[in-house]
Amino acid sequence: MDRLNRSEKLKTFLLSLTGYRGLAVHYTSIAEEVRAVELAREKKLDIDDALQYAVALSIGADAIVSFDEELQ
Numbered sequence: 001m002d003r004l005n006r007s008e009k010l011k012t013f014l015l016s017l018t019g020y021r022g023l024a025v026h027y028t029s030i031a032e033e034v035r036a037v038e039l040a041r042e043k044k045l046d047i048d049d050a051l052q053y054a055v056a057l058s059i060g061a062d063a064i065v066s067f068d069e070e071l072q
Contacts, residue, residue: 036053039054
């Protein structure tokens with residue numbers, strides 16, 4: 001039952017994203033996905049964090065907001 005409740009909350013959250021002004025969705029390239037795999041191995045990250053890191057590098061982001069350890 002808990003799993004179903006979490007799924008519904010996730011669905012609600014995802015649908016709410018369409019209401020945010022200025023929010024853009026970034027579709028990853030194959031190159032970013034490959035870089036994420038390399039970063040996951042190199043930095044000992046899970047693939048979700050590594051993908052966000054790879055995209056940040058790709059778009060030249062100044063920073064990443066995260067609750068994880070600092071990336072060097």
